[in-house]
Amino acid sequence: MAFSPLVDELVESLRCLPGVGQKTAQRMAFHLLERARSGGTRLADALNQAMDGVRRCDSCQNFADTELCPICETPERKNGTLCVVESPSDLLAIEQAGDYRGGYFVLMGHLSPIDGVGPEEIGIERLLGRIREEGVSELILATNPTVEGEATAHYIADRLDGQNVLITRLAHGIPVGGELGYVDGFTLTHAFRGRKPLSD
């Protein structure tokens, strides 16, 4: 680059953002420097605080500032129903659909032996412990309708075999091969209402 070490480093650092290549990073850096310095400083503060302060909820594994996330701290949401999702954006999509009022468990991934992701890495023991301790009566397996998501759902269902827990899967409505985070709220609500036992 023809500029200055500070601008170079800013462009290079912006490339850690997903989907941001050299050209986009340049455009972002110039925009901040020309027109949005206070926005840039605010972003720096937010990054520092989040990278340092955001942890996992002790109960559901979702991102949280404290031991328990706001959902797990809400007693009404411990209603015997637990919804297992792969990622925080899946949880967010379901929350934004607005219909579901139970608890969550966020795997932060899915089983993927090739990448070294086994049951321990996605917190299966913690999930099974919660189901026992909280007396969960219905477990909604809302992993993605992908090969890995289905395999993860089946693994969890197998581990609960013989226990008195109704295991359900979200209904049709989610596009095959699609990702939960990109599904609109209307479709998601329908998928929730039409959920079916896994044995079907």
Added chain:
Amino acid sequence: MAFSPLVDELVESLRCLPGVGQKTAQRMAFHLLERARSGGTRLADALNQAMDGVRRCDSCQNFADTELCPICETPERKNGTLCVVESPSDLLAIEQAGDYRGGYFVLMGHLSPIDGVGPEEIGIERLLGRIREEGVSELILATNPTVEGEATAHYIADRLDGQNVLITRLAHGIPVGGELGYVDGFTLTHAFRGRKPLSD
């Protein structure tokens, strides 16, 4: 949002980046939190230092860490040719093409009376002073081929009327290797007007 104040604030702050809406900001925040915390911290540092430390070059107005940018500090580039561009990214594109070896003047915009951008805001007096002091013999007006860019170029040319400076404009036309059918009408009109005898 269903998470934590820290995650909320990170998502909100990321939206100051150009072209980043709610969904993209969420995706970026989750990516950083899940897989790239050190990248996020590096970005925070780079932002803080750049927002605080990047100034304008005293000579060409481009972004710089010190009084003069690296190009203006290179004596060989004071060769009597000055290229006027609207933005740092235009300068960068020319530098990356690699052929031009003269100096620059970065307007950081173009004349736009409606937005209150007059000659003073884009540094015209500073430009005219440099042309006199450095004995510039050719001024290349590489503003964009837009209404505002053309008007800015003509304004600068008018201000230099009667002075012994060759004023040139970049040739507009069909991109090298481009196909006629994919060229926009504006470019095509320019290409027609700038047509040359085949023997050239």
